[in-house]
Structure formats: structure tokens, C-alpha cells
Amino acid sequence: MTMLVVGATGSVGRLVVAELLAHGHTTRALVRNTARAKRLLPPEAEIIVADVTRPDTLTAAVDGVDGVVLTLGSDGGAHSSPQNVDYAGVRNVLTALSALDETPRIVLMTAIGITSRSAGYGHLLDWKRRSERLVRASGLPYAIVRPGWFDMNGPEEHRPVFLQGDTRRTGTPADGVIARKDIAQVLVQALTAPQATRRTFELVAEAGPVQPDLSHLFANLTPDAPGALDGDGDEPNMPLDQEPEHVRDDLAAVRGRSDA
Template identity: 55%
Template sequence: MSEFTVLVVGATGSIGRYAVAESLRRGYRTRALVRDAGRGASLPEAAEAIVGDLARAQTLAPAVDGVDGIVFTHGSHGGAAAAERVDYGAVRIILEALGGRRARIALMTAIGVTKHTPGHDWKRRGERLVRASGLPYTIVRPGWFDYNEPDQRRLVMLQGDRRWASNPSDGVVSRLQIAEVLVASLTSEVADRRTLELVAEHGWAQEDLDPLFAALQPDPIGSLDGVLDTHNMPLEGEPYVVARELELVRSRRR
């Protein structure tokens, strides 16, 4: 059997670095997508740094070739234009580069993503592309990174995205555990088609994440949103280019 191959998008980021390390720890062949070779120099040697331009699908062919799992941990920091280009754009272009091939997807967005802000809306549109792709997926919406106390390691997976305070009272979780959940989801049958908010409460980390994934409701087949999400972004009100991209993604389904 060939090695399980994982591509990490956003590999040089604060979660991506942990995702690369976790993928290597599990013995996977690990590719790290980087903007330029210099940025890849700080990654572990065992990871294969692949230079790609998230604005040009044709440069991404080597990154997605033969890949079994893709972990998205990229993200921009403010502004609708950057969110469209980076948060949404990276998902759009990697799915385009993947074409009709199959791969398991683990996408990180954010807790509160269904509360309208320009940045959230573009992240949510990225989620919708993944759901429309027909590929197996897990969408993880983490709480506030590393705001947890040292003994706050017991993972809690929520659905419905009802925590909209936009501060750490929405929930907290360590970067390491976010990466662990993303990578674990790639090989978990019971994590398929799950959309979840991820936070940590006081207590020990669970060894096995499958009981947590299994307790979640799957997203309905064909649904653009998470199973319990608020339906506050009707497709009829979406920009034409977004609706068109959803059609393109659906047309690649087999």
C-alpha cells in the first residue's frame, strides 16, 4: 500500500506548523505548501516543502498530485479583499487544482463564522465550496487560539455556531489540539461530513477523538451549511461569482 500523503495549506502558519508536525508524527508523507522556498526553510526536514502560488492553479499541480488528505490552516488577518483572496481563494484554487480527483479535506475556519462580517462570510463561502465538492470532509471552527489554561485540554465539539461574542468567552483551545483534530479527522470515518466548533474545557485531553466525532450530526448531503447552522446567508443573495464557483465545484463531482 502506498504511503498516506497529506498536503498542508498554510503550513508556515501558527496552526499549519503543528499540522505538519502532527502529520509527520503519524508517519504520513507530508507536503507543506509554501509561498517561496525561503519560507519553507523553517519547516521540519522530513516535510516536503512545495512552492505554489495560491493565485495560479497550474502551479499547484505538484502539491495535489497523488494526495490523500488536504489540511487547510491558511488565513488572512482583516479586510474583505484579503479574506476573499486568501481564506476563500485558497480553498477555491486547491479544489480547482485537484480537479475530479478524490482527497479527504480538513478545513479550519473559525468559531462564530456564521455571524456576518466580511471576513467570516468569505471563510463561510470556503466551507460551502468544500461541502459542494462532494469530497469527504471535516470542517473545524476553532475557538480562540491558545487562550486556554494549561489544564484546559478536554475537547468539546459543538454544532450550530451559536457563540457570537467575538471574544474568548466564545471558547478557547490550544493550537496544538486544533492541529491534532484536523489531522485525525482525515482518517476518521465518523468525522466525514461533520461541521463543528472546537473548544476546550478543564480536564484531560481525550486519547481517542472518534467518540467525539461520532456524537455529531452529519451535514445533510447537498447542504451548503453546517447541519445546525443559522440560515442567514441565502444563495440568492450571494455574489454571482460565488454562485458560479459553487456550480463549477459541483460539476467536478463524480
């Protein structure tokens, strides 16, 4: 299949590119900087130059794709703020996908503890959570993966564990850890496994080996309720009527396209 990785030169995105290629998929890497992409990505990857903050650049990137993995992450700069990238970037990709005749699958990577609303994270987690809501409202088949702390696992901790309800919210590695390479494996399998459809889950690792087939773990998860804004078991602590007006407008627009 033809897969698109958005955030392809990031620390997880580049591993997703390699994992998709290893599974035999035609893999497009959406990047802003060609030189950086050629330095970091396998030569077999098809490099697509675009910018998620500029919707007009995304049409060619999404044309004909069967699946999209979103591993977006802002760097805090004026161009790359959580609102512009983690949220609006996802919105802009979904808008581009809505023009397709096909129905591609979406896998969105966010973060464990996303529902904490802790001031310690600034607004980062709130914008990531809003991006999750857009994906759920899109009507596209999706999976949303919330990894724990990157690469803080021990050498024997590679057995993936899926959690739901986002109850680990201390904002420390005590919430769970996971290797970036193991995150990439889960994201790629979630893109093609039917058992992962409409699942939202936290991803951590415990002692044990990598598991080559994760379909049974996906199957054990509870799907998100139809029409729900949040993941199964999430604390309802972000009321829609208290959200910024433009966020409510974006959700209404995405829902309107999915109903069309």
C-alpha cells in the same frame, strides 16, 4: 499516506505538519517562501512551493495526495485578502483536486462564530463561510473544524469539546478557547477518522487532559445533510440568491464537477 498541508507555515499549519509526521504520514507543506519554510518546519517535511492565488502552481502540489488540511488565513494585504486567500484559495485547491483520479479527504479549518455576519469582523467570516460551502459542494469526503480563540486556554484546559450549530457568536473569547497544538491534533485525526466524514463542528477546550483518540467525539456529531450548503444546525442567514454572482457561479462549477 501522503498528506498536503495548505497554510503550512502558519501558526496552526506548522503544528499540523509536525503532527502528521509524528503519525508516520508523508507530509507535503505548501509554502510560498522556501527560506521561511525551512526555518519553521521539520526537515522531514517535503516543501512544495506554490501559491493558492495562482491556480497554475497547484497541480504538482496535489498530485497523488490522500488528504489535504487547509489552514489558510489572510493577512489583510492586497495579495492576501480574505476573498483571495480564505475563499478563492480554497476554491483553487478544490479545482486542482478535481483533476485527480483519486478521492482525497479534505479537512478545512475556519472559525467559531462564522455564521454571525457581524460587521465587527468585516467580510472575513463571510468569505470563510463561503469556502465551507465550496468544500461541502465538492463531493469530496470532508470535515470542517471551527476552532475557538487560539491559545487563550488555561494550563488545565486541554479536553476537546465539539459543538454544532455555531451558537456562540459574541466575537470574544467567551465563545470558547483552544490551544493551537490541540487544534492540530483534531485536524489530523479528522483527516483519517471515518467518523468525522461530513461533519462540521466548533472546537473548544474545557478543563481536562488531551484525549488521544477522538473517534467517539466525531461519532457523536450529526453529519451535514446531503446537498446542504451550511453545517448542521447553522442559522440560514446567508441566502444563496443574495450572494455575489461569481460566488454562485463558483458553487455551480464545483457542484458540476462533483456530479461529473
